[in-house]
Amino acid sequence: MAATSAVAAPFTYVNDRFGTVCTFPDDVFTDRQPEPDNGDGQQWLSADGASLICSGILNVDDDTPKGFVAAEKASKEPGYKITYSKAGKDWAVLSGLRDGKIFYERRLFGKDGIIRTVWVDYPPALKSKYDPLVGAIAGSLKGP
Structure with a gap:
């Protein structure tokens, strides 16, 4: 693959089912995964171990932002630690x-x-690469 100095334009994904919109650099998240049968979103992987998910769910429990944060902070899931909320x-x-x-x-x-949710994860060794991208990707999240 030839190296190029051109910067790829950001890619905007729009989910048909929920109208979730996310914009991200598709020169980083290049490997689009198969869409789930329920059509709730999409996942992309990067060559260096990062992943991005843009999706939606029905708020069947009338969850609130504060309730969501409180429940996640109380989670006892092994290997899961919230450092900012x-x-x-x-x-x-x-x-x-x-x-x-x-x-x-x-x-x-x-x-x-x-x-509507956007989720990005990446290996800690790549923090300097992904930290600057995360804010713009998360900020692009919107609905119809």
Whole structure:
């Protein structure tokens, strides 16, 4: 594969089922995984061990941003540790470690009863590469 100095334009994914929208560099997240049968989202992998998920779920439990953060902080899941969390009126952000990788998750709680999520995780050794990307990717999350 020839090296090029051109910068790839960001790729915008729109989920047909929930209208979840995420924009990210598809020159980093190059390996699109098969879409799940329920059509709730999509996952991409990078060659260096990172992954990105853009998806939606029905908010069947009437979860709130603060409730979501509290439940995740109380989780006893092995290998899961939250190091940063913040919740607003209709959004929540979590970051920490899961299964040895750094993760960053942003959720939007829509008035339409849908929770839209972007999740990025990556090996700690690649923190300097991915930390600058995460904010822009998470900030691109939106609904219709």
